[in-house]
Amino acid sequence: MPTTYLEAIREGLWEEMERDPDVFLIGEDIGVYGGAFKVTAGFIEHFGERRVVDTPISESGIVGAAIGAGLMGLRPVAEMQFADFITCGFDQIVNFAAKCRYRWNAPVPMVVRAPSGGGIHGGPFHSQNPEMWFVKVPGLKVICPSTAYDAKGLIKSAVRDNDPVIFFEHKALYRRIKEELPAGEFTVPIGKARIARAGRDLSIITYGAMVWVALEAADALAAEGIDVEVVDLRTLLPLDRDTVCESAKKTAKVLLLHEDTRTAGMAGELAITITESVFEHLDAPIVRVTAPDTPVPFSPPLEEAFLPNAAKVIEKARWLHRY
Amino acid sequence: MSTISTTSAQERLGLAESVPQAELARRFLYYMSLMRETEDRIERKLYRQGKVLGGVYVGRGQEAIPVGSALHSLPEDVLLPSHRDMAAYFIRGIPLGRVFAQYMGRIGGLTNGRDGNMHMGDMRAGLVSIISALAATVPVAAGVALALKYRSSNGIAFNYFGDGSTSRGDWHEGVNMATVLKLPVVFICNNNQYAYSTPLSGQMACANVADRGPAYGMPAEIVDGNDVFAVYEATARAVAHARSGLGPYMLECKTFRMTGHSAHDAAEYVPAALFEEWAKRDPILRLEQKMIEYGWSDRATIDALHGQVLAEVDAAVAWADAQPFPDPATLFGNVYDGE
Numbered sequence: 001m002p003t004t005y006l007e008a009i010r011e012g013l014w015e016e017m018e019r020d021p022d023v024f025l026i027g028e029d030i031g032v033y034g035g036a037f038k039v040t041a042g043f044i045e046h047f048g049e050r051r052v053v054d055t056p057i058s059e060s061g062i063v064g065a066a067i068g069a070g071l072m073g074l075r076p077v078a079e080m081q082f083a084d085f086i087t088c089g090f091d092q093i094v095n096f097a098a099k100c101r102y103r104w105n106a107p108v109p110m111v112v113r114a115p116s117g118g119g120i121h122g123g124p125f126h127s128q129n130p131e132m133w134f135v136k137v138p139g140l141k142v143i144c145p146s147t148a149y150d151a152k153g154l155i156k157s158a159v160r161d162n163d164p165v166i167f168f169e170h171k172a173l174y175r176r177i178k179e180e181l182p183a184g185e186f187t188v189p190i191g192k193a194r195i196a197r198a199g200r201d202l203s204i205i206t207y208g209a210m211v212w213v214a215l216e217a218a219d220a221l222a223a224e225g226i227d228v229e230v231v232d233l234r235t236l237l238p239l240d241r242d243t244v245c246e247s248a249k250k251t252a253k254v255l256l257l258h259e260d261t262r263t264a265g266m267a268g269e270l271a272i273t274i275t276e277s278v279f280e281h282l283d284a285p286i287v288r289v290t291a292p293d294t295p296v297p298f299s300p301p302l303e304e305a306f307l308p309n310a311a312k313v314i315e316k317a318r319w320l321h322r323y
Numbered sequence: 324m325s326t327i328s329t330t331s332a333q334e335r336l337g338l339a340e341s342v343p344q345a346e347l348a349r350r351f352l353y354y355m356s357l358m359r360e361t362e363d364r365i366e367r368k369l370y371r372q373g374k375v376l377g378g379v380y381v382g383r384g385q386e387a388i389p390v391g392s393a394l395h396s397l398p399e400d401v402l403l404p405s406h407r408d409m410a411a412y413f414i415r416g417i418p419l420g421r422v423f424a425q426y427m428g429r430i431g432g433l434t435n436g437r438d439g440n441m442h443m444g445d446m447r448a449g450l451v452s453i454i455s456a457l458a459a460t461v462p463v464a465a466g467v468a469l470a471l472k473y474r475s476s477n478g479i480a481f482n483y484f485g486d487g488s489t490s491r492g493d494w495h496e497g498v499n500m501a502t503v504l505k506l507p508v509v510f511i512c513n514n515n516q517y518a519y520s521t522p523l524s525g526q527m528a529c530a531n532v533a534d535r536g537p538a539y540g541m542p543a544e545i546v547d548g549n550d551v552f553a554v555y556e557a558t559a560r561a562v563a564h565a566r567s568g569l570g571p572y573m574l575e576c577k578t579f580r581m582t583g584h585s586a587h588d589a590a591e592y593v594p595a596a597l598f599e600e601w602a603k604r605d606p607i608l609r610l611e612q613k614m615i616e617y618g619w620s621d622r623a624t625i626d627a628l629h630g631q632v633l634a635e636v637d638a639a640v641a642w643a644d645a646q647p648f649p650d651p652a653t654l655f656g657n658v659y660d661g662e
């Protein structure tokens with residue numbers, strides 16, 4: 001039976017908790033209620049209150065407590081109810097967790113799970129993509145899986161990682177995508193991109209829910225004879241520069257795509273990374289399709305206009321192909 | 324690089340009930356004097372000589388608080404000191420030379436030059452590095468205590484902060500979480516009445532930090548922070564409470580910051596009369612008077628102890644000054660595991 005993206009994260013967490021008694025969950029409404037999105041439904045019944053800790057509403061408290069427990073050698077997985085609320089724990093993550101190893105040789109194994117992204121009519125407080133706030137911070141790892149397989153394999157790797165990891169789960173993917181997963185144990189390495197679709201004519205480099213937009217666009221473009229390669233970054237920090245640059249070198253034309261807003265988005269970093277390494281192999285300027293520089297609006301026509309979609313990608317890809 | 328001798332740390336920890344008052348007083352005086360002389364050397368000599376750069380924050384006049392409290396800590400306990408609690412590092416067995424090397428940005432300091440001054444820690448000694456914005460340590464202390472409880476350890480967390488910290492949101496989040504989850508934490512407020520230039524009246528509208536305890540369902544008491552015996556006795560109550568699984572306990576140690584916020588701050592905003600008044604309540608002078616009054620010691624013995632401390636400081640400074648600065652190549656590495 002196919003496994004949804006949400007179920008994949010749930011399975012990954014469950015397996016890691018079965019495997020390692022030091023892994024525990026902490027967050028708001030995650031125990032008795034099972035989490036706002038029900039990712040942890042059934043955990044407290046199986047693992048008990050000791051390992052599934054319901055807390056007061058306090059994102060700074062949750063992240064700070066996870067750091068304290070991580071310093072003590074436990075492996076906490078903290079849940080932000082929505083990625084948007086991670087701002088309240090920002091100081092703990094950025095000023096403390098990210099710097100402990102470098103400053104005083106104290107590892108902070110910790111995962112902060114953050115349901116992010118638009119397309120669910122969540123409005124400005126429940127739809128943001130805050131990954132770039134963390135990609136700027138040395139010492140953190142930032143993961144944005146797009147498939148059920150990667151979601152499971154990467155949450156397991158994140159739990160086992162010895163550094164603080166921010167794990168962005170795209171809410172619009174939770175129940176929308178599913179696939180058959182291998183029966184046995186598997187993990188996906190942090191820091192490795194994957195080729196979601198191989199192609200020769202141009203590369204779309206993206207991550208998260210936009211991988212599906214890119215694949216939809218690629219199918220449509222294939223009918224026009226444009227052979228698109230789709231690179232799924234999977235991890236934003238550390239960035240898999242080799243896979244990005246290899247793809248750019250191979251197709252010589254690059255379209256960068258993200259759901260995050262435009263200015264200082266991941267596209268900027270990717271563009272300079274490609275330019276620094278394989279500029280002489282490019283046949284066209286690097287282009288980008290992103291959300292505009294506005295808050296994420298609520299009303300369906302506004303949100304639709306805000307989010308990148310296949311039509312916007314196809315239009316830009318045609319231009320790039322003709323260049 | 325030298326490592327921490329856990330044997331010596333253990334020897335210094337866990338004072339038994341049977342320790343005679345005279346011996347207890349001697350230990351108090353040793354650590355309070357060591358903190359005073361160390362910080363005087365840093366602030367009044369090495370900083371002025373340019374051998375210590377950056378910010379220098381001392382706990383002059385507040386020595387009774389870390390000494391009277393941290394001497395209750397057991398090896399399995401974890402301390403989260405503030406920047407006014409230097410003695411906690413000594414009590415946990417951090418070698419003095421490494422502290423000077425830390426301040427001087429040298430290899431051999433606790434962070435090998437990657438951070439300065441009191442921003443240091445070592446989990447092997449049960450010391451969590453200070454977070455510069457101190458209130459942020461409160462949720463971390465809750466997490467440390469959660470881990471101790473998770474592992475059914477006898478250990479507890481000692482969380483130090485100042486009066487100013489109690490104005491911040493994460494202080495309240497951390498205290499609330501610790502009380503709701505009944506975590507083994509002793510919260511210790513060094514109420515030195517100034518947060519940088521802001522007096523207590525500009526920091527909070529209630530009279531005492533301890534007044535906040537009941538709002539969280541947490542016992543809290545006000546302690547004379549310049550009386551090391553008072554701090555020691557109050558900490559015994561707090562530790563017994565936390566260790567027995569009853570949840571957190573807060574001590575508000577009233578004291579006074581006998582300096583500016585840092586070495587560059589002349590503290591002209593503090594009325595001179597306050598400094599004069601609090602100088603009379605100096606915790607080291609009070610302890611010495613008590614030791615002599617009770618016949619536990621005499622002037623010559625006390626002077627000899629101060630002499631011993633000065634010799635230790637001299638030797639530690641000499642050691643630290645002989646350590647190299649970090650190689651610029653060490654800028655990289657250990658940002659992530661395995662680097």
